[in-house]
Amino acid sequence: MDLIKLFLLGAMGYLLAGFFDFAQIRKSRVLSYLFSVGFALAALPYPILISRFPSPHSPPLSRLLLALVIISAVATIYVATVEIPLRHKTPGTVYNRGTYKRIRHPGFLAHLVFNLFFSLYCYTAAITLLCIFFVLCNLVLVAIEDVFLFPQLFPDYPTYKQTTGFILPKIRGHR
Numbered sequence: 001m002d003l004i005k006l007f008l009l010g011a012m013g014y015l016l017a018g019f020f021d022f023a024q025i026r027k028s029r030v031l032s033y034l035f036s037v038g039f040a041l042a043a044l045p046y047p048i049l050i051s052r053f054p055s056p057h058s059p060p061l062s063r064l065l066l067a068l069v070i071i072s073a074v075a076t077i078y079v080a081t082v083e084i085p086l087r088h089k090t091p092g093t094v095y096n097r098g099t100y101k102r103i104r105h106p107g108f109l110a111h112l113v114f115n116l117f118f119s120l121y122c123y124t125a126a127i128t129l130l131c132i133f134f135v136l137c138n139l140v141l142v143a144i145e146d147v148f149l150f151p152q153l154f155p156d157y158p159t160y161k162q163t164t165g166f167i168l169p170k171i172r173g174h175r
Helices: 002-025 029-035 037-043 045-052 059-087 106-122 125-153 157-163
Strands: none
Touching (some): 002 125, 037 125, 045 125
């Protein structure tokens, strides 16, 4: 039952993150601040799970997997929340450098890798299923952003979509 509550908590976080994007379109700072809590809610289940479900692996393997979980968590946070504000110098336009140069949603891939390592660390079917559900929630969010929200937020997004892959790089053949 606790896992269902954690899923609902995380799913609510993804929903609020979508509303955050909508608030950006409406240029509402108040709503943006209010809905930014969604990012924390989406992340909150993970420390709760780690505190309640210790890894069943041997200590060396547990430490290695935990290190990979932490590294992939930092990478996810960097790509999804730090890279663009830190490096983007032209507000209102698409950031198409760094990790966003080859794919439009590198945060999704980082989140996927994080969930893979997290489920390997915990190594239970229920937590693996929960991680799969969180990845699916994130996929729905990035798909909605890609199709509906980002084209409204960034006038140059359609051009970016033509040249940059969704979650995998576009294959660039020679002509």
